[in-house]
Amino acid sequence: MDYKEVLNLYIPLVDFIADIIGPHCEVVLHDIIDVENSVIAIRNGYISGRYIGCPLTDLGFKLLQQKTFLNQNALVNYRSRTASGENLISSTYKIKDAKGELIGMLCVNILNSPDDLINKIPTEFPLTAMLGNVVRMDDTEEVKESLSTSLDSVVDDAIKSIITKYKISAERMSSEEKSAIVQELREDGIFKIKGAIAKVAATLRTSESTIYRYLAMKTN
Structure with a gap:
């Protein structure tokens, strides 16, 4: 099976996860072979401003370079940041081919504060239902990923x-x-x-x- 066919199997999970968690959660599927046009599926992209065709993130390049995927299946609950400064709690599942080579990433990015919810979520969604579910992280935690829309920004x-x-x-x-x-x-x-x-x-x-x-x- 071609690696793109493998990644296509994960596309339904993008909507599945976003529907479960809600509009304060961005879900992204990355193709890490085509780093310049890495985003192949996305839900709630208004959170980071990204869209299909956006590049791989700085963390994605780091994972490729350091080969940490060899002994890890996922990186969970780390801090990330959008280009406009919103803090998120992110998790990345590493998608591998039959040989164990990294071919993609399924990423979940959740807004980290009520203020960000108010500023980012479209008005048709009831905020009161989500405020109790906001994941909070200490602002002193290191930002491990920047969610950029261009390679220059990365x-x-x-x-x-x-x-x-x-x-x-x-x-x-x-x-x-x-x-x-x-x-x-x-x-x-x-x-x-x-x-x-x-x-x-x-x-x-x-x-x-x-x-x-x-x-x-x-x-x-």
Whole structure:
């Protein structure tokens, strides 16, 4: 069976899960082979602003790069964030082929606060029925995934999340710090995205050749 045929078997689950949990829950089916047009089915996409044809997320690239799917079937109840800043509680089920290779992901993203419900849910849905079911998570929890609508945004979000840890501007960073950032981005699979090297070089205020040099250092 072709991998796309396997993924198509999961499409009915997108509606099934969304109907059970409600309009405050976004359900997404990802094809991780076609990373540029990864979203092949989605319900309640108004939550993240995504639609069919949107790319794989930063977490998706990280899972591909680090091969964590080899000993995990799912990642559950982690914090994610939309491009407009809403916090969600997310879970990802990893879809594998007969050889155990990762081919897709079934993702469930639930709004994390009553305020987000009020701002996001269409007016035809009764909010009072949902407010008691909101899943809450400590705001200090690390955001593990950004729900982006373009590959440019995936790269930008990944760079930003790492650079903010250093609490200094790129102009003041040492070459060792910049190299460490590049290595972390590599481990997150960001350099699988076309144009990522140019974006990272511009953000770190350095040349593309320097980024290539940092990447080569890891393999020497």
